Amino acid sequence: MSFEPYFKEEHIEMRKVIRNFVEKEIKPFVEEWEEAEIFPRKLFNRMGELGLLGLQYPEEVGGQGGDKFMSIILGEELNKCGCGGVPMAIGVQTDMATPPILQFGTKDQHERFLRPALEGKKIAAIGITEPNHGSDVQSIQTRAKKEGNEWVINGSKTYITNGTRADFITLVVRTSDEPGGKGISLILVETNRKGFSVGKKLDKVGMRSSDTAELYFDHVRVPADNLLGEEGKGFKQLMWQLQGERLFAAAGAIGAGEYAYELALDYAQNRLAFDQPISNFQVIAHMLAEMKTEVEVCRELTYATAYRFLHGEVPSKEISMAKLAATQMSFSVTDRALQIFGGNGYMQEYPIERCWRDSRLARIGGGTDEVMKEIISKQIGL
Secondary structure (H helix, E strand, O other): OOOOOOOOHHHHHHHHHHHHHHHHHOHHHHHHHHHHOOOOOHHHHHHHHOOOOOOOOOHHHOOOOOOHHHHHHHHHHHOOOOOOHHHHHHHHHHHOOOHHHHHHOOHHHHHHHHHHHHOOOOOEEEEOOEOOEOOOHHHOOOEEEEEOOEEEEEEEEEEEEOOOOOOEEEEEEEOOOOOHHHHEEEEEEEOOOOOEEEEEEOOOOOOOOOOEEEEEEEEEEEEHHHEEOOOOOHHHHHHHHHHHHHHHHHHHHHHHHHHHHHHHHHHHHHOEEOOEEHHHOHHHHHHHHHHHHHHHHHHHHHHHHHHHHHOOOOOHHHHHHHHHHHHHHHHHHHHHHHHHHHHHHHOOOOOHHHHHHHHOHHHOOOOOHHHHHHHHHHHOOO
16 A cells, blocks of 8 residues: 555655564564563664664754654554564654654753664653652652752652663653643653662563663752753643654554454464364454454554644644554454464464553553543543
8 A cells, every 4th residue: 555645755665674674673582572571772772873763853963854654654663573562662762752852952952862862872761650640640749849050859750661771761840839730841851860760670461571660759950951941831842742652652553453463364374273274264254354444444544643743733633533543453453363363372472462461551651541532522522
């Protein structure tokens, strides 16, 4: 499929490049990295060297000068690697922690934080969720107090991807007692500063090749010019950031759903029952037909929405729809793929069980299903 007018020749060629990279430099090591519960830092270095971390960023900040569809392609193709942990960690680097730096940061912040992140020389994390606050971002308690020419930060964050080894964190903090989101700001925090600590690495059901951590801030001092954008504008900045993140999540879910479908299709065509491939049975053939249809419907919705985003719109309703539909699709398709594998699907020697475990998180991170439905319902007048 050409998917005009979304993709140009450079997009098609980049998809080939990323697909080849995944086949050669990620897929062969997935089992090892899942067992280790982390993948090597050198993968960030390697992707930075190849320009894969800065595809949608301007050349003047170290990017490749591409557009949002380069990010969409990256999300899709990474999620065909056979695990969700690696794509999630890379996605934090490319589409979660760094876009606000480009959009709201100073030239100095671009040089100190954004450029080395795009080059793979620094690992980024984004710090939003706290032990007592998840979807309700406006209620976060981690506080930054201005003292002279420094911010002093106290508090904690949890479920932080890349948290055990991040070099800096795009941190959501409260800088005043203004109600709701008015008191929230974004501050860039280097993790080598005194008072910062990693509480523990968290043990997850899936996404096991990605490190996730609790973080603590005990009178961590950072320069005043580490404030990202304007004080008190952090909630609006974060809501802007989440739009791109949710599109990336939708693209990743499409890639993961397609990968699970392809695993199931191959298995069904080669698994014999009653002296014939199980794909010959109508119930299996119809199941596969439904799975493929759902993947393509979500792909078209995501591409159409990304096209509008690329051309200056921020269609938050459709972005929420794409994220909701695609992540639910991925989980449902993967569940049916496991069903097609039968008892084998529940065994760890087959990759579909890992895909099944990994697919669940996408319906939580970046805005839960329930948050997406709340956004959609409000925007359709309910």
